[in-house]
Amino acid sequence: MEVARKSGAEICSVDAFQIYRGLDIGTAKPSDMAQKDVSHHLLDLVEPEEGFTAADYLRSAGDVLENLRKREKKAIWVGGTGLYHKVLTEGLAKAPGTDPKVAAELETMSTPEMGEEIWRVDPEWSEKADLQNRRRLIRALAVFRQTGRKMSSWQREETVRGPLVGMKIFALVPDLEALAAVIRTRVAGMIQDGWGEEVRRLRERSGWRGCPGSRAIGYREIELWVAGKMGREEAGDKIVAATRAYAKRQLTWLKRIPNLMAIEAKPGSGLPSAGVEKMVQALAQEALSG
Numbered sequence: 001m002e003v004a005r006k007s008g009a010e011i012c013s014v015d016a017f018q019i020y021r022g023l024d025i026g027t028a029k030p031s032d033m034a035q036k037d038v039s040h041h042l043l044d045l046v047e048p049e050e051g052f053t054a055a056d057y058l059r060s061a062g063d064v065l066e067n068l069r070k071r072e073k074k075a076i077w078v079g080g081t082g083l084y085h086k087v088l089t090e091g092l093a094k095a096p097g098t099d100p101k102v103a104a105e106l107e108t109m110s111t112p113e114m115g116e117e118i119w120r121v122d123p124e125w126s127e128k129a130d131l132q133n134r135r136r137l138i139r140a141l142a143v144f145r146q147t148g149r150k151m152s153s154w155q156r157e158e159t160v161r162g163p164l165v166g167m168k169i170f171a172l173v174p175d176l177e178a179l180a181a182v183i184r185t186r187v188a189g190m191i192q193d194g195w196g197e198e199v200r201r202l203r204e205r206s207g208w209r210g211c212p213g214s215r216a217i218g219y220r221e222i223e224l225w226v227a228g229k230m231g232r233e234e235a236g237d238k239i240v241a242a243t244r245a246y247a248k249r250q251l252t253w254l255k256r257i258p259n260l261m262a263i264e265a266k267p268g269s270g271l272p273s274a275g276v277e278k279m280v281q282a283l284a285q286e287a288l289s290g
Contacts, residue, residue, distance in 0.1 A: 001038055002276050004076055007283045010039040012064055014079030014088070017216040019045040019052055022202055025195045026218050028186075041075075048202065048213025053097070058087045058163075065163055074283045077164065082253045083136065089169070091162040093154035098142040106138045114141060124152035128256070130249050135215075168282045171254045172265035172275075176247065182267035183243050187218070187236055196226045203227075217242050 004011055013019075017027045021044045030040055041064045046052050061084075068075050077088065106114060114137040119126045121144050129136055140151040147154075174182075199222045202208050214220065218239040224230035230238075254260060263275035 001034060002271060003279045003283070004038045006276065007074060007076075007280045009074040009076050009283055010041065010068065012061070012075050012077045013040065013042040014077050014081055014084045015042075016052075016057075016081040016084060017213065018043050018079070019057070020048045020213040020216075021046070022048060022198070023213050023216060023219075025190050025193055025198050026216055026222065028190070049205070049207035049211040051212055054083050054087050055092060055097075057084050058092055058160075061088060062163060074286065076279070076283070077167075080250050082130065082250070087162055088164040089162050089167065090165070091159040093151065094158040094160060095143045095149075095151065095154040096146060098139055099146055102142045102145050103138055106141055111137065114138065117141060118144075122150040122152050125150060125155070130253070132245075132249065168261065168286070169257060169259065170261045170263055170275075170279055170282070171257070172271065173251070173254070173262045174265050174267045176244075176251065179247060179267040180240075180244055183247070184236075184240050185268070187239050187243065190218075191222075191232065191236060195222050199223050200226050217246060 001011075003009065011030075015027065017023055018029050019042065020027070023029070029043060034040070035043075042057075042060060045060060064075075077085075079085070109117075111132060111134055114134070115126075115131040118129075118131070118137060118140050122140065125140055129140070131137065143149070143151050143154065195218070199219060202214075202219075203223060203226070208214055214223075221230065221235040221238045221242075225232055225235040254262075261278070263272065263278065265271060265275070
């Protein structure tokens with residue numbers, strides 16, 4: 001927000017769950033006040049029950065980019081969804097869409113079982129992938145089962161160029177131990193702010209159970225709590241553990257990004273002024289270079 005205010009830029013979300021309407025507290029979606037202060041894009045695109053692929057995100061992002069260019073506006077693309085970041089900066093393979101029947105068959109497998117299968121059929125893809133991410137495992141295995149061709153082959157030989165190729169990439173890199181305490185405080189705050197009520201409203205929707213939006217971190221635990229099947233403290237502990245595990249995977253992913261500019265950030269505190277200035281200057285340079 002500070003960088004956006006100083007540079008006049010708008011903010012584009014690179015988050016796979018902030019696209020869903022009604023998932024606000026649990027996804028840490030920017031508040032209405034924040035969105036009035038600085039224009040945000042790629043939030044609240046679809047209902048939680050709707051599927052939304054990386055290709056859908058790329059199309060939506062392309063529309064936003066066109067709008068920004070017409071208005072001659074700069075933008076900061078912010079978020080931690082590695083797949084969305086990848087399609088923006090590297091591109092998207094032209095592999096066919098996932099067949100729902102094949103996806104349903106794969107859903108019956110455990111995450112470790114899918115991980116073992118993809119290692120057998122496509123070790124090149126597996127080496128770079130997050131093998132705890134069920135959606136990505138299902139996608140890669142579905143492509144192989146449907147086409148007989150490895151996802152790594154599709155990505156290497158038939159990829160549509162990403163619209164943000166060559167953009168400067170900054171990462172706020174925290175100390176993981178310091179981050180752990182902030183995660184616990186943040187989860188407690190989200191529960192205090194009404195996460196339970198948010199999930200109660202979502203549970204009333206006929207298609208909520210098992211839908212894409214329900215897979216966001218923490219929603220299953222909060223649902224068990226509001227249903228009386230898990231204590232509030234246990235739910236909070238499980239969400240903290242899942243969030244810490246995800247943070248570790250994100251940091252591992254960040255290390256693989258070439259030419260990444262890291263900014264040391266103290267979790268729970270504002271961005272260092274030097275970091276703000278670096279990003280403001282980068283935005284100015286992008287505007288000058290077109």
